[in-house]
Amino acid sequence: MTSQLSATIAQRRDDLIALTQDLIRFPTLNPPGADYRAICEYLADRLRAREFDIQMIRAVGTPGDSDRYPRWNVIARRDGKHSGACVHFNSHIDVVEVGNGWTYDPFGGALVEGRIYGRGACDMKGGLAASIIAAEAFVDTCPDFSGAVEISGTADEESGGYGGVAYLAEKGYFDPHRVQHVIIPEPLNKDRICLGHRGGWWAEIETHGEIAHGAMPFLGDCAVRHMGAVLAEFEDKLFPTMAARHTEMPVVPDGARQSTMNINSIHGGQPDQAEEDTSLPAHCVPDSCRIVIDRRFLIEETLDEVRAEVTGLLEALKETRADFTYTLTELNAVLPSMTDKQAPVVRTVAEAIEKVMGKPPEYVASPGTYDQKHIDRIGKLKNCIAYGPGILELAHKPDEYVGVDDMIDSAQVMAATLETLLLP
Numbered sequence: 527m528t529s530q531l532s533a534t535i536a537q538r539r540d541d542l543i544a545l546t547q548d549l550i551r552f553p554t555l556n557p558p559g560a561d562y563r564a565i566c567e568y569l570a571d572r573l574r575a576r577e578f579d580i581q582m583i584r585a586v587g588t589p590g591d592s593d594r595y596p597r598w599n600v601i602a603r604r605d606g607k608h609s610g611a612c613v614h615f616n617s618h619i620d621v622v623e624v625g626n627g628w629t630y631d632p633f634g635g636a637l638v639e640g641r642i643y644g645r646g647a648c649d650m651k652g653g654l655a656a657s658i659i660a661a662e663a664f665v666d667t668c669p670d671f672s673g674a675v676e677i678s679g680t681a682d683e684e685s686g687g688y689g690g691v692a693y694l695a696e697k698g699y700f701d702p703h704r705v706q707h708v709i710i711p712e713p714l715n716k717d718r719i720c721l722g723h724r725g726g727w728w729a730e731i732e733t734h735g736e737i738a739h740g741a742m743p744f745l746g747d748c749a750v751r752h753m754g755a756v757l758a759e760f761e762d763k764l765f766p767t768m769a770a771r772h773t774e775m776p777v778v779p780d781g782a783r784q785s786t787m788n789i790n791s792i793h794g795g796q797p798d799q800a801e802e803d804t805s806l807p808a809h810c811v812p813d814s815c816r817i818v819i820d821r822r823f824l825i826e827e828t829l830d831e832v833r834a835e836v837t838g839l840l841e842a843l844k845e846t847r848a849d850f851t852y853t854l855t856e857l858n859a860v861l862p863s864m865t866d867k868q869a870p871v872v873r874t875v876a877e878a879i880e881k882v883m884g885k886p887p888e889y890v891a892s893p894g895t896y897d898q899k900h901i902d903r904i905g906k907l908k909n910c911i912a913y914g915p916g917i918l919e920l921a922h923k924p925d926e927y928v929g930v931d932d933m934i935d936s937a938q939v940m941a942a943t944l945e946t947l948l949l950p
């Protein structure tokens with residue numbers, strides 16, 4: 527990398543800090559999807575002043591979009607002097623709920639001993655800020671570049687990305703004729719390249735029974751006992767099978783390098799009473815019990831196999847349990863995504879990490895999904911990775927922070943990547 531570009535980034539440390547703090551101070555909580563317009567306008571104003579062309583795009587009609595909580599997205603594009611590839615940095619602007627246990631103001635952006643604290647500091651406003659500093663330093667230092675640099679701030683990643691990247695991909699913004707390289711600065715650590723993620727399948731299973739007096743349960747049919755049988759099948763058959771199924775994907779942490787399933791919730795019988803309601807429960811046989819399952823699957827498995835494995839166990843219970851009936855409602859499904867290690871964006875970022883950090887990168891895959899799925903499946907753009915500062919384990923936790931040095935280092939990597947891809 528030219529020493530001038532590298533020095534420019536180092537000199538803009540205070541700007542990077544202030545930018546990160548500004549972004550954290552927008553409480554872009556999702557749900558409900560707050561302040562999206564305000565943060566998009568902030569990004570638009572900043573990048574317009576640096577000669578980026580701005581598009582503000584509202585994902586009308588997507589889940590959660592309303593006049594009160596419109597799903598706004600921003601795309602900023604700066605074209606170079608000559609034709610060439612477009613490198614796109616995509617960051618989500620939303621953050622998850624705050625939760626308990628904070629010692630810092632979650633929307634204060636406090637800078638303490640080289641760390642900036644706040645909800646979204648790590649996931650992923652620090653990454654967004656680093657990519658902006660990298661792109662600005664690059665276009666200022668290398669004004670004769672070819673191709674284009676794009677930066678997007680998108681909605682709703684934390685709730686599936688339907689009002690964000692999925693919508694933009696459907697509108698053609700991630701068409702491979704328009705964009706050739708995508709880097710998503712999610713917090714995967716500054717020396718790791720994330721090639722993709724596992725798939726996910728979410729479903730609600732309800733077992734049915736018949737209500738009767740609790741003193742004569744034999745006159746009814748207990749839906750909770752039926753669900754107990756379902757859970758026993760999962761324990762005896764499904765969990766051991768999943769544990770034995772390993773993936774070639776470099777998923778971190780290690781525990782996620784196999785198929786997994788979480789039982790997200792369970793509800794049976796009468797609804798929970800309100801806290802102030804001190805009455806004793808009536809004696810009834812429950813006629814319904816529901817669970818939500820969260821099944822994460824590997825690139826070696828297909829969605830159809832994952833579905834069939836669960837429904838096969840449920841169907842088999844009909845043979846062994848009298849009056850066993852169930853309803854399975856699929857809630858959502860996401861396919862795994864995995865970019866080839868030889869893809870141009872992977873090789874370029876790997877070289878840049880080696881230059882900046884002095885050692886080769888670690889290649890990882892994410893246990894949970896992120897917006898790469900939409901760029902891959904809807905956009906049909908395969909040259910996409912996640913690379914950004916921040917410690918993955920801090921995401922969604924109290925006192926989430928991002929280190930300023932880590933942001934600087936990853937901005938150096940991003941700028942070196944732009945230099946390789948866009949300088950003639």
Ligand SMILES: [Zn+2]
Nearest residue numbers: 649650683712
């Ligand atoms: Zn994120």
